[in-house]
Amino acid sequence: MLEVKLHDIGEGMTEGEIIHYLVKPGERVIADQPLVEVQTDKMVAELPSPGAGTIKEIIISTGTTVAVGTTLLYIEGEGSLEPVSEGKASETPKEEVPVLLKEKNEFVSSFNRVLATPYTRKIARDHHINIEDVTPSDPSGRVTEEDVYRFMKGEQLAENEAVSTIVEPEVLAKPISPDEIPFRGIRKQIAKKMTKSLFTIPHVTHFDEVNMTNLLKLREELKKEGVHVSVPAFFMKALVFALKDFPVFNAELDEENDRILLKKEYHLGIAVDTKEGLIVPVIHHADKKSIQQIHDEMKCLNEKARDGKLAAADIQNSTFTVSNVGPLGSTGATPIINYPETALIAFHKTKKVPIVTENDEIIIGHVMTLSMSFDHRVADGATAVAFTNRFASLIEQPNKLMLEMI
Structure with missing residues (x-):
């Protein structure tokens, strides 16, 4: 047996x-x-x-x-x-x-x-649909969530026609039940992990601003030369150098043995918002990869996360987590640390604002806000400020970032 x-x-x-x-x-x-x-x-x-x-x-x-x-x-x-x-x-x-x-x-x-991702199967199960009855639109024979929704619309039409035959007074006599969202799966696991993090780690959140003007100019110049690299890819590389200078943020607190473990590998988690909830795929050994390689890997991991195709190896062993919520319109937040890590940084919206130069001239520039939550048992506020200052200096003067990579 x-x-x-x-x-x-x-x-x-x-x-x-x-x-x-x-x-x-x-x-x-x-x-x-x-x-x-x-x-x-x-x-x-x-x-x-x-x-x-x-x-x-x-x-x-x-x-x-x-x-x-x-x-x-x-x-x-x-x-x-x-x-x-x-x-x-x-x-x-x-x-x-x-x-x-x-x-x-x-x-x-x-x-x-039939071929289908676990997420697509879940949609079918939640609506009591046998996924084998759904006709795939993909040439490979894979059933997509769109296929399930199309099939579901046909089922709902039949249900609506059946409901129309019910006598109206009987329908009105029934109490209206509240809508329900199942609290299980990834959403439940996120809740458990966030609760553990918040009630275990004394969180402190530090806010700062970064002048993005020069980096955005550099990115536009690269585009003209046929090089397409996302802004977050520059962020990830700059974070690696900042973490090397401040290793306490690339660490884990081992309370049982009274020690702080300074990690020598730089595995950067990237928080991805999916229909199932927040998932954190990982760019392993980010210190050994170019900005272009980081860009390509981030794009691939984002697609895999949203399609429910991440493997176990894709989400393991992160040492520091990044959340890029600026494209969604966020202007600030107090993010919860991805336990058992020491810190998490979130990048928020970039705005056009008046900037006073060293010559007391006013120009229009691009400024991004960031928030960094850290474990106050492991690090102090002054160290967090020094860390974000180091990161900001590399982003505000991207030539410095290039020199660090030589």
Whole structure:
């Protein structure tokens, strides 16, 4: 008997919520066939079958949050005369393999699921739609969320016609229920992590302004030469140099052993707003990448996050997190630190404002506000100001940033 347990699928997770089973008791499965969708604090992941067999029993019901190591279901292995433990399943003598192959040749798998992301599947489930009934518009055969919504509109039309036959007084007699949004999945995991962060870390938020005029001019000049690089890519590179000068912000507090761990790797998390909630993919080893490489990777990670295609490796081991909310119109905030990191910086809206030069002349420039939340147990306000000053100097004089990279 194969025992399928919840295992750590990334970033040292300790628990996960069972979102949806992709199989039923009595159904036959093949090796590596997805069995269940599990929600971690960052993503929805599918757990594959460890081998071929028949689903014997599902132990944990959907909507339940369980610890890593918990048994979720049992699979009776193909060709087994008697149930055996998971440990014995791997000790099957080699001479039995032909028998297993023969049985597999006669076995027609029910694993014929359509291609779709976990998020698209969730939309279908939430509206009681069998995703296999949805016709894909993508040439690859992948069902998109737009396909599900189109299918759903047809279903709603039928429901509306059915409702129209109800006698109006009976409808009015029924109390109107409030709208509900399920509090589960990524949204619930975000809530748990934010609560832990806020009640564990004494937050202090420092606000500052950065003159963006010269950087925006440089970016326009690069555009004319056919080089397209986003402003946040410059931010990420400047942050690497600032973190090297102030390593206390690229750190983690280890309270149990009374020490502050100064990380020697620069893995920058980028907060991405998705339909499922806030997800933080990571640019690993940002110190070893050019501004162009950072730009390309940020673009790729953003697309993967919004399409629900992030892998576990894409969201692991961040040492410092960045939130770029300026394009949304934000003028300020007090962001919550991505526990167990020490700090988080948020970039807000850039505005055209009058600027007084060193010669007391007034010009029209571009100024961006930023807010930086930090762990007051680890760092003090003066250090935070010095950190943002260092960052601002590299952005306000991008030639300095170029020199740092030589």
